[in-house]
Every structure is written in structure tokens, then in C-alpha cells.
Amino acid sequence: xxxxxxxxxxxxxxxxxxxxxxxxxxxxxxxxxxxxxxxxxxxxxxxxxxxxxxxxxxxxxxxxxxxxxxxxxxxxxxxxxxxxxxxxxxxxxxxxxxxxxxxxxxxxxxxxxxxxxxxxxxxxxxxxxxxxxxxxxxxxxxxxxxxxxxxxxxxxxxxxxxxxxxxxxxxxxxxxxxxxxxxxxxxxxxxxxxxxxxxxxxxxxxxxxxxxxxxxxxxxxxxxxxxxxxxxxxxxxxxxxxxxxxxxxxxxxxxxxxxxxxxxxxxxxxxxxxxxxxxxxxxxxxxxxxxxxxxxxxxxxxxxxxxxxxxxxxxxxxxxxxxxxxxxxxxxxxxxxxxxxxxxxxxxxxxxxxxxxxxxxxxxxxxxxxxxxxxxxx
Amino acid sequence: xxxxxxxxxxxxxxxxxxxxxxxxxxxxxxxxxxxxxxxxxxxxxxxxxxxxxxxxxxxxxxxxxxxxxxxxxxxxxxxxxxxxxxxxxxxxxxxxxxxxxxxxxxxxxxxxxxxxxxxxxxxxxxxxxxxxxxxxxxxxxxxxxxxxxxxxxxxxxxxxxxxxxxxxxxxxxxxxxxxxxxxxxxxxxxxxxxxxxxxxxxxxxxxxxxxxxxxxxxxxxxxxxxxxxxxxxxxxxxxxxxxxxxxxxxxxxxxxxxxxxxxxxxxxxxxxxxxxxxxxxxxxxxxxxxxxxxxxxxxxxxxxxxxxxxxxxxxxxxxxxxxxxxxxxxxxxxxxxxxxxxxxxxxxxxxxxxxxxxxxxxxxxxxxxxxxxxxxxx
Numbered sequence: 001x002x003x004x005x006x007x008x009x010x011x012x013x014x015x016x017x018x019x020x021x022x023x024x025x026x027x028x029x030x031x032x033x034x035x036x037x038x039x040x041x042x043x044x045x046x047x048x049x050x051x052x053x054x055x056x057x058x059x060x061x062x063x064x065x066x067x068x069x070x071x072x073x074x075x076x077x078x079x080x081x082x083x084x085x086x087x088x089x090x091x092x093x094x095x096x097x098x099x100x101x102x103x104x105x106x107x108x109x110x111x112x113x114x115x116x117x118x119x120x121x122x123x124x125x126x127x128x129x130x131x132x133x134x135x136x137x138x139x140x141x142x143x144x145x146x147x148x149x150x151x152x153x154x155x156x157x158x159x160x161x162x163x164x165x166x167x168x169x170x171x172x173x174x175x176x177x178x179x180x181x182x183x184x185x186x187x188x189x190x191x192x193x194x195x196x197x198x199x200x201x202x203x204x205x206x207x208x209x210x211x212x213x214x215x216x217x218x219x220x221x222x223x224x225x226x227x228x229x230x231x232x233x234x235x236x237x238x239x240x241x242x243x244x245x246x247x248x249x250x251x252x253x254x255x256x257x258x259x260x261x262x263x264x265x266x267x268x269x270x271x272x273x274x275x276x277x278x279x280x281x282x283x284x285x286x287x288x289x290x291x292x293x294x295x296x297x298x299x300x301x302x303x304x305x306x307x308x309x310x311x312x313x314x315x316x317x318x319x320x321x322x323x324x325x326x327x328x329x330x331x332x333x334x335x336x337x338x339x340x341x342x343x344x345x346x347x348x349x350x351x352x353x354x355x356x357x358x359x360x361x362x363x364x365x366x367x368x369x370x371x372x373x374x375x376x377x378x
Numbered sequence: 379x380x381x382x383x384x385x386x387x388x389x390x391x392x393x394x395x396x397x398x399x400x401x402x403x404x405x406x407x408x409x410x411x412x413x414x415x416x417x418x419x420x421x422x423x424x425x426x427x428x429x430x431x432x433x434x435x436x437x438x439x440x441x442x443x444x445x446x447x448x449x450x451x452x453x454x455x456x457x458x459x460x461x462x463x464x465x466x467x468x469x470x471x472x473x474x475x476x477x478x479x480x481x482x483x484x485x486x487x488x489x490x491x492x493x494x495x496x497x498x499x500x501x502x503x504x505x506x507x508x509x510x511x512x513x514x515x516x517x518x519x520x521x522x523x524x525x526x527x528x529x530x531x532x533x534x535x536x537x538x539x540x541x542x543x544x545x546x547x548x549x550x551x552x553x554x555x556x557x558x559x560x561x562x563x564x565x566x567x568x569x570x571x572x573x574x575x576x577x578x579x580x581x582x583x584x585x586x587x588x589x590x591x592x593x594x595x596x597x598x599x600x601x602x603x604x605x606x607x608x609x610x611x612x613x614x615x616x617x618x619x620x621x622x623x624x625x626x627x628x629x630x631x632x633x634x635x636x637x638x639x640x641x642x643x644x645x646x647x648x649x650x651x652x653x654x655x656x657x658x659x660x661x662x663x664x665x666x667x668x669x670x671x672x673x674x675x676x677x678x679x680x681x682x683x684x685x686x687x688x689x690x691x692x693x694x695x696x697x698x699x700x701x702x703x704x705x706x707x708x709x710x711x712x713x714x715x716x717x718x719x720x721x722x723x724x725x726x727x728x729x730x731x732x733x734x735x736x737x738x739x740x741x742x743x744x745x746x747x748x749x750x751x752x753x754x755x756x
Contacts, residue, residue, distance in 0.1 A: 074669040189608055230567055230624070234667050235631045238660045242620045246608070253613045273655030276704065280651055280694040282616045288724065289612050291452040316658040318707070325703040326654065329696070346666065 018106045019350045020370035020378065022311050023212070023268050023339030025115035026144050029092040032063055034143075038135035046128065065132065066119030066215040073233050075345050082343035090343040091115065094147035101342045102150055105350055109370070109378055111152045113182050113268065114140055119215030121159055121184035129158035134168055145177045152378060154182035154210065162194055166201040173205035179374045180208045180266060184215070190247040191254030199260045208264035208309070208373060211247060213240045244270030245278045248308065252282065255295035257303040264373060265308045269341060272310040276329040279304060305331055309373050311339035312365065313348040320356045327361065337373065338366040396484045397728045398748035398756065400689050401590070401646050401717030403493035404522050407470040410441055412521075416513035424506065443510070444497030444593040451611050453723050460721035468721040469493070472525035479720045480528055483728055487748070487756055489530045491560050491646065492518055497593030499537055499562035507536035512546055523555045530756060532560035532588065540572055544579040551583035557752045558586045558644060562593070568625040569632030577638045586642035586687070586751060589625060591618045622648030623656045626686065630660065633673035635681040642751060643686045647719060650688040654707040657682060683709050687751050689717035690743065691726040698734045705739065715751065716744040 028034040032049045039047065047063040082090035082100065091097055102110060117136050123129040133156045145153050155172050157165035172178055181202045183190070190211070202209050230236050244267050257263060279301045286293075286300055310330070316323070330336070340348050354362045371378055406412040410425055417425065425441040460468035460478065469475055480488060495514050501507040511534045523531050533550050535543035550556055559580045561568070568589070580587050608614050622645050635641060657679045664671075664678055688708070694701070708714070718726050732740045749756055 072670075074667050189613070191613075192609065230628060230631075231570065232631055232670055234660070234663050234670055235567070235569075235627050237667075238627050238631075238656065238663050239624060241655065241659070242623065245620065246617060249613050249616050250608060253608075253610055253616075271655060271659060273658055274652060275655075276696065276700070277619065277649060277651030277653075277655065277694070278616065280696045280700075281619070281649060281692075282612070284692065284695050285612050285616050289452050289615075292450075292610055292612055314659075314662065316655070317662050318654065318658045322654070322658075322707055325707070329700055329703070 017108050017367045017371065017378075019366045020109040020111070020338060021101070021105075021107045021340045021342070021350065022111045022266070022337045022370060023313060024097065024101065024110040024112055024342050025091055025344065026094070026097065026112050026140065027089045027092045027115045027343075028139075029088055031116075032065065032132075034139055035132065035135040038138040039131060043128070043131045043135075047132075063128075063132075065116055066122050073237075073345065077345055079343050079345055079347050094144055094151075097342065098148055098150075101340065102148070105340070107340075107350065108150055109152055110150055111154065111179060111374075112140060112144055113154050113210070113212055114156060117156050117182075118184055118212060120156065121186035122215045123158070123160070126158060126161035126164070130161045130164035130168065133158045133165075134171070137168065137172055141172075141175065141177075145175075151177070152179045152374070153177055154180050155207070156182045156184065157198060159183055159186050159188075159190075159195060159198065162197045166197040169198070169201035169205060169207065173201075173207060176377050178207070179377045180210050183209050183211050185211050185213075185243055185247065189250035189254075191250030191252070191256055193254070196259070199256060199263055203260045203263045206262070206375065206377075208266050210266035210268050211244065211270070212268040213243065213270065241271045241274040245274055248304070249278065249282060249300075252300040252303055253293050253296065255293065257307055258295055258297055263307065266311070266337070266373065267308065268311045268339060269313060270310070271314070271316065272312075272330050272332075272336065273316050273326050275304070275310070276326070305335065309335055309337050309369065311337045312353065313339045313341045314346045315348055315353055323356060324358075327357065332357075333361050333364045334369060334372075336365045337370050395486045395745045395749065395756075397744045398487040398489070398716060399479070399483075399485045399718045399720070399728065400489045400644070400715045400748060401691060402475065402479065402488040402490055402720050403469055403722065404472070404475065404490050404518065405467045405470045405493045405721075406517075407466055409494075410443065410510075412517055413510065413513040416516040417509060421506070421509045421513075425510075441506075441510075443494055444500045451615075451723065455723055457721050457723055457725050472522055472529075475720065476526055476528075479718065480526070483718070485718075485728065486528055487530055488528055489532065489557060489752075490518060490522055491532050491588070491590055492534060495534050495560075496562055496590060498534065499564035500593045501536070501538070504536060504539035504542070508539045508542035508546065511536045511543075512549070515546065515550055519550075519553065519555075523553075529555070530557045530752070531555055532558050533585070534560045534562065535576060537561055537564050537566075537568075537573060537576065540575045544575040547576070547579035547583060547585065551579075551585060554755050556585070557755045558588050561587055561589050563589050563591075563621055563625065567628035567632075569628030569630070569634055571632070574637070577634060577641055581638045581641045584640065584753065584755075586644050588644035588646050589622065589648070590646040591621065591648065619649045619652040623652055626682070627656065627660060627678075630678040630681055631671050631674065633671065635685055636673055636675055641685065644689070644715070644751065645686065646689045646717065647691060648688070649692070649694065650690075650708050650710075650714065651694050651704050653682070653688070654704070683713065687713055687715055687747065689715045690731065691717045691719045692724045693726055693731055701734060702736075705735065710735075711739050711742045712747060712750075714743045715748050 078090045136156050145151050283299045283301050456468045514534050523529050661677045661679050
């Protein structure tokens, strides 16, 4: 709500913001059971949820949402100090996020991307996927956005059900604490035309679309990456940006940014150092073969600089000179947004992660680029 | 043969070389029929080949080698001026390549990668694939290497049949005009252990392994790229480097370069501007999770700078400053080899394509790095 911005609490005016964190993950406390209050009786029966049945998922009588669980990260997938003593999941209690992330790191806006629906895009049943997305959104609004005025929300949609996704955006866009649409990636390229209703709804309400690593990279619906499916976590994690590159090139080549001239895209946790190689190649190809895609009116890179944004975490760590050169190549002073990825293991601290960047660029990244991207909803 | 190097013809001593072209594609004149003299009667019957039957491929009674034919390039796939007046395929006659490529461009070494077996890696029958590879190699030696002493050859192997691939390397490695092993990529990552016999044979004979864009990116055996299969040629061609990144990361993470300490890898026509993003991410992940891959003893980038090489074509075209910065990031003065990709549509001319690079770096790229990579076979 605009009121959250205008209340005069320190750090709550947009022009006074110190740090905007564009990737924070709240988790369910008791798995799919957290969603029961937000599901119809019919869906409640279908997902098979019920309290205190730790065996239910294992035996397949309760819905398991697709997760990135096929690789084992030897460092664990969560920051160890985020695991509560009572055995509940990390970041399943808003107060923990406030105490451990927002207050000590001077974060005045934390954009939530719920951590349990990352894999929703590969759930085969499109109606089930849409029902889970909607319940997840109600849970986020009620349990998280209401808990602290520094939280901002993402509407999760089920892209395998474009009409329902557009309707879900319509249902929630009036809440000004919602700042973007979260699109769990699928095994289909994002430029394809069946997705136009989603882009149309997002554009109508001025909501950027964002994607984040999800289950598409874990071969649940076919080989995960170019050339097949890797063997180890280190390969999987290193190659995740391919998913982002594929979808970005698809959207550019199929003219999504021409068709929806106000649409913005935020690529969360997909890195950015892959961009020069991809965009130089695409621009060169566009000069050579744009007969094939006449709806792409300008060099594809121009759409990127104007309307695509990237988040910092996990920040690559080459020499300082190379990092600065890379930031120059991607116009980081306009395109890069800070993110911590709390509570995940490779968390970046906003007070130290960007130390090697010039102060002016750092300020753009931790606040101003986010304000420009999300506007007065932030 | 060493004699080819020592004959004293202008440009034929390795230290006198002017230009080494690392990617030239000879083509068959009459499709699979060119291989008939090199196939056993049994295989000749199985591939169904015969002269003057233009309908045979279409009706499925003759083997069609897998090709990149599912996308239409609006600029055509060959340089128009390489299409002979007699209707035969471009670069199917050695004299044409001599007259149109070697002589006018001062190219004293042209490394051949036969253009009709690019897709061999996705042929389902591993014995058929091995038989075609061997026949192709005999064809290349007899029709091409014998035609001009400036030609050098690549042994095509069928990776889906590792033991036969190793045997094929043994069969031909004594011919010193053979400078490398050509590996048509498949739908399996190149680091996997079933491939060790191929690496062992290549290493034993001091032959680098090379890959080149092939049918793996055209969804013949599952989705082509991360997130699925793109719609248009421009997407397909822009995203081809994903295949190279996947296989490089696989080989690094699975310890192939530790297990085969003399093995070299040449990534032909896969670009290089994607490398910083991939290798920085991999190095960072290695520092965090190398418990998972204890056989990787050093930061993965070190293996790359020592033993992996990249070719120039198609050269990206950012600003000169960005191109130079990118060349610095990948240590181009050691890692980059010139290639023209003759006779394909996006041919690069060695006399002009690298104009924007400093003279010393250009000299490394057009000659010296190739000499270091291929040694005295060149």
C-alpha cells in the first residue's frame, strides 16, 4: 500500500532507502499443509495433505511440489545459522527474517519469492499448478506481507496454465505491496505465444515478470541443460544461467518486448556474466538473419538495456579489473539489482559483497535500480 | 607426414607459416555414396546407398546422416559464391577449396572437419555410426589429404561407441597429417566415464580432441538446449555455445583433465565470449563445494588456460574496447585459434576479420597458438 511508503518510519520513504534486497525466500513451516486454509475442499482432498504425517510425501499420498533435490550440495542448501533450534524450516517465520536479515543489514525492502514453489512450472497438471499458485499467494499475503511493512511480494503464477495465470494477476494486482509476477520456469521457452495472456496482464498492471532457478534445470521433464543432464551439483549449479539465456533469447527473438512495450523482465539469481557472450552473438545474428524475425525492430541488446534487469547474487569473483570490465559490458549502473538470496547457503551480505565496486555504482545497485524497476509499489 | 613440413615449399615450414585455418569443411559430392568404396559389403547393403536415386533419402531407403536441417537460415547455410555452377555441393572438390580459400587468403594449413558427419553423435546405432566414421576418415585421407600438402585431417569418431572410437584412433594416428580427433557431440555430457577409452587413445598419440556444432542442438534426441527447444534459427544459432559450455564444465568437473594429463581440447565454432561467465562461476563453486569432486585438484580455470583452445569464427562484434577486454579475460594470446568456417555463410576472412586486434595478438591467433596446439603434425 502507498501507506507503507508514506508512514515516515526511518527507511520507509523510497527516496531514503538504504538497501533493497530483490531475492528473499520465505518457506512453508509444515510443507503443503501451510496452504490448506487457502485451498478449496476439493483441492484439499486432491493434494492429500493432512497434519502430522511425515510419511505421507514418501508414500505418495500427499503432493510433493517439484524441487531441486536431485543433486546434493556438500555445503548444504541453507545457511547453517538459519536452521531454527526447534527443527522448523529456515525462514518459515517472518520474525526470524526480520531479526536475522532485515534489521542487521539495514534492508528496508525485501522482495519475497516463496521458496517452495520454485518448481511449480514442471508440475504436469495445469489446474493443480494454478490452485497451488493461488493458495501460495494468499499464504504470502496473509502470513508475510502483513508481518512487516518492509516486505514486498511476488505473485506466483503457473505458466503451464496461461489463462489462469492472467486471472491470478488480475486477482491480486490491486494490492500495491505486490511488486512483480514470479514465473516458475518450465520446459518451454518463454517467448512462445501461448504465454501472451500472462505478459498482457503483467504489463497492464505495470508488474515486471521475474524468473529464478527452478526445477526446469533438474531434468524432471526431459534433459536439463544443453547436451543433456549433468552428473554433479557443481555442474548443475555452474550451468544454471543457460536457462536464463535460453528464455531471454526466446523472448527477444519472438518479439515479446515489441508486442508488450511496457513489459519488464527481472532475471533473479541467474548471474549476469554470461550476458555479453549471448547478446553480442544475438546482435550479430540479428544483423545477418533478421529477415527471419521481422517483428524484432531494433538490435536485441537495446531491449535488454531498457527493460531487463539482473540480480547480483551469487556474485562472480574474478579480479577486480575483470569484474569492473564485466559490469561495464552489461551497463550494471542501470541493469543490476542487489539480492542476498537469504536463507540460502551462498548468501551475499549487502554491506560487504559489493565492496569492490565504485561507490556510485554500488548505490545504483543496492537502491536506485530497484526503485526504477519496481516504481512506487516498492 | 614430416616430409610435408620439411619440403621447403614457401609457407610449408612450421616456423614460416602465415595463416593456419582451424575449421574448414569438405563435403561429399554424392552424399553417402561417396563412402561406398570404403564400406564393407554388409554395411553397403545396410546404408542402402546407390547411385542416381535422388528419391532414396526422402523415402527412407537410404541412410540420412543427422544434420542441422530443422531450422531455416534466411541467409542460406553456404557462402553463395561457393556453390559450383555444375550443381555439385560446395567444397566437394579439393581444387575449389585450394582456389577459393587457400591460395587467395595465404592459408598454409587448413584443418579439415568433414561437413557431413557433424551429426553422427546422435545416430542411434553405435555400430553403424562407427562404420560411417571409419569410411568418412578413409574418404578424407584419400580424396583430400592426398590432394594438397596444406590440408590436415581430423579423425572422426563415433562417441556412442567408445571402444570402436579408440580403435579408430589407433588405426589412423600413425598418419602424421592427422592432427586431432573430431568428436560429433551427443546427448550425453563429455565428462562421463564411458568415454575414457577415447581420451586415453587421443592422449597416447598426442592428438587434441575437438568438438563443433552438430546435431545435438537440433533436438533429435530430446530437447536441444537448456529449457527446451527454440523456435527459430536465430535462437538456435545464438544459443549453440551452451553445448560447448555444458561439455567443458562436464569434463572439468569430472576430472578428465587430471586423469589424462596431456589431453587437449579444441572447441571449434562455439565462440568464446561465454567463457568468463562460466569459468568464474565454476571457479567460485569449486572453492565452495569441491568436496563433491575431490579429483579436481586445482581451480578449473587453470586446466582451461593450459589445455583448452577456442576458435575465432563466428567472431563477436562488440565495441573494440569490449572485444579487447574480452580477449584479455580469456587469455586469447594463448587460447584462441583462427578459423574461417569455409564454405559456410558466415565465413571470416583471416586477412580482415582480426583487424581490430593488436598485431602481436593477431599473430598468436593466426599461427602460433595453432602450432603450439597441434605440434609437429601441423
